[in-house]
Amino acid sequence: MISVENLCFGYKPDQSILNGINFSVARGDVFALMGPSGSGKTTILRLLDLFIVPRQGSILLDGVDPQQLTGKERLAMKRRMAMVFEEPALFNASVAANIAYGLKVRHEKRATINNTVQEMLALIGLQKMARKSALLLSRGEAQRVALARAMIVRPEILFLDEPTANLDPHNVGRIEELIRTVNKRFGTTIVMATHNMGQARRIATTVGFLYAGQLVEWGDTETLFTAAADERTTAFISGELVC
Ligand SMILES: Nc1ncnc2c1ncn2[C@@H]1O[C@H](COP(=O)(O)OP(=O)(O)OP(=O)(O)O)[C@@H](O)[C@H]1O
Numbered sequence: 001m002i003s004v005e006n007l008c009f010g011y012k013p014d015q016s017i018l019n020g021i022n023f024s025v026a027r028g029d030v031f032a033l034m035g036p037s038g039s040g041k042t043t044i045l046r047l048l049d050l051f052i053v054p055r056q057g058s059i060l061l062d063g064v065d066p067q068q069l070t071g072k073e074r075l076a077m078k079r080r081m082a083m084v085f086e087e088p089a090l091f092n093a094s095v096a097a098n099i100a101y102g103l104k105v106r107h108e109k110r111a112t113i114n115n116t117v118q119e120m121l122a123l124i125g126l127q128k129m130a131r132k133s134a135l136l137l138s139r140g141e142a143q144r145v146a147l148a149r150a151m152i153v154r155p156e157i158l159f160l161d162e163p164t165a166n167l168d169p170h171n172v173g174r175i176e177e178l179i180r181t182v183n184k185r186f187g188t189t190i191v192m193a194t195h196n197m198g199q200a201r202r203i204a205t206t207v208g209f210l211y212a213g214q215l216v217e218w219g220d221t222e223t224l225f226t227a228a229a230d231e232r233t234t235a236f237i238s239g240e241l242v243c
Pocket residue numbers: 011012017035036037038039040041042043044193195
């Protein structure tokens with residue numbers, strides 16, 4: 001579904017953040033990008049969600065290069081994706097209004113919006129909080145609402161950038177369960193960035209290890225964790241790589 005070939009990027013002309021990145025993600029996969037802080041995980045997600053454009057190389061979505069599309073076609077492609085960040089960034093309105101947002105901007109009928117919001121509230125287990133101000137939620141609740149807000153438009157691809165970075169273990173578990181449910185129930189392809197190797201191992205089908213602008217290695221999760229081909233990956237996994 002996603003095919004990344006020789007992807008290179010820098011925010012400034014003299015800067016090289018990503019060098020020749022190659023990987024692919026199959027439909028329905030959960031792909032986790034691991035790597036130390038500053039290795040470029042968020043940058044890859046922002047390239048994949050078409051927020052920034054590659055300096056070199058290409059990203060193909062179902063064989064289509066978004067760079068070759070018209071603005072309108074690219075917008076249609078963007079609408080097949082959704083992103084959840086480390087900080088949920090909910091707006092000052094009720095939980096239900098926050099969740100409804102994506103359908104409202106698509107001018108869906110009010111009845112459709114209400115029904116789908118109820119379905120999303122049930123998914124995240126916050127039915128009782130529909131009318132509560134989103135700004136009064138705990139971090140864990142806010143992140144669940146952010147996930148519901150992203151999922152209400154039924155994206156084919158969901159990007160998650162450190163979705164549990166600021167949460168306690170109990171809430172980390174709940175979010176991980178929710179990610180698994182979303183992947184199974186809706187068949188959503190998920191690409192996530194995480195520092196948390198345990199998390200990658202628990203929920204990803206495929207993982208990649210990013211280091212110093214290169215995707216050192218990627219592949220089946222268990223294989224990478226138990227029999228990595230590159231010694232830098234082994235060092236990272238065993239905590240010996242000083243980052
Ligand atoms: N807007 C920007 N302008 C210039 N440099 C940037 C910008 N955003 C990120 N960078 C740099 O790009 C590199 C990669 O950053 P990125 O945020 O992708 O890393 P990351 O792997 O997501 O890190 P973390 O784990 O801390 O979130 C870093 O060196 C960072 O300083």
